[in-house]
Amino acid sequence: MTGKQARSRLTYERVLDAAAEEFARQGYPNTNLQRVAERTGLTKGALYGHFPSKEKLARALVEQFDAALSTPVHDEAEGDDRTDTSGGPDGTALGKLRSLTFSLADRLENDIRTAAALRLVMDRARRTGEPPTMLSRLRAHAVELAREAQRERDVDPELPAERVADLLLAVLFGAHCTAPVVNWTKLPDRIREMWDLLDPALRGHRAEPGS
Numbered sequence: 049m050t051g052k053q054a055r056s057r058l059t060y061e062r063v064l065d066a067a068a069e070e071f072a073r074q075g076y077p078n079t080n081l082q083r084v085a086e087r088t089g090l091t092k093g094a095l096y097g098h099f100p101s102k103e104k105l106a107r108a109l110v111e112q113f114d115a116a117l118s119t120p121v122h123d124e125a126e127g128d129d130r131t132d133t134s135g136g137p138d139g140t141a142l143g144k145l146r147s148l149t150f151s152l153a154d155r156l157e158n159d160i161r162t163a164a165a166l167r168l169v170m171d172r173a174r175r176t177g178e179p180p181t182m183l184s185r186l187r188a189h190a191v192e193l194a195r196e197a198q199r200e201r202d203v204d205p206e207l208p209a210e211r212v213a214d215l216l217l218a219v220l221f222g223a224h225c226t227a228p229v230v231n232w233t234k235l236p237d238r239i240r241e242m243w244d245l246l247d248p249a250l251r252g253h254r255a256e257p258g259s
Contacts, residue, residue: 060098062088064112067105068164075171076106106168113165114182116155141196142203142250146243148190149220150236156224157235166221187213197250204252212250219246 049057066087070079081102085095099105155162169180190213197203203212223238 063098068160071164109161109165110168117182117186141193141200145193149239153235153239203250
């Protein structure tokens with residue numbers, strides 16, 4: 049890569065970060081490309097050299113989000129000792145579900161592009177009435193893990209796996225959306241606390257000794 053190409057790539061990434069800040073806070077309709085340009089120190093004309101429209105900018109962020117969720121923390125969920133509530137590796141399906149929510153919580157809190165893309169796809173879903181494809185895939189993965197956890201007898205088999213997945217995703221995204229109400233406390237920590245409450249309910253009578 050030449051020096052010119054490297055500088056162009058760096059500017060491209062700066063523009064995406066600046067746009068993500070605007071989209072995450074203002075939403076698509078209220079985001080102004082002039083403000084994005086000001087955040088990066090570019091003229092509006094220079095900004096258009098990288099992204100000719102607000103739609104192109106939004107699409108680039110959503111495509112990155114889609115790519116990240118195309119492998120919905122399969123690797124991170126394989127017994128990540130940073131995300132297991134017991135403090136050690138957990139290769140069970142229920143452990144992978146926990147890791148999935150913790151990893152996504154970490155992304156939402158620490159990656160502005162992820163937060164912006166989520167707002168963009170949810171705003172579009174509300175406008176069009178069509179569910180975001182990437183979130184539908186994420187839900188399907190969560191349902192699959194919930195069913196596997198039931199086969200492993202870690203989740204009560206009488207619970208509908210679809211509702212288990214819906215509950216966990218609602219907890220995750222609901223906690224993200226209500227973060228301002230609780231003064232932006234650490235999202236992964238909040239999710240861990242909620243898991244402490246949910247875990248016994250998911251296990252049902254099978255969590256009791258001797259059951």
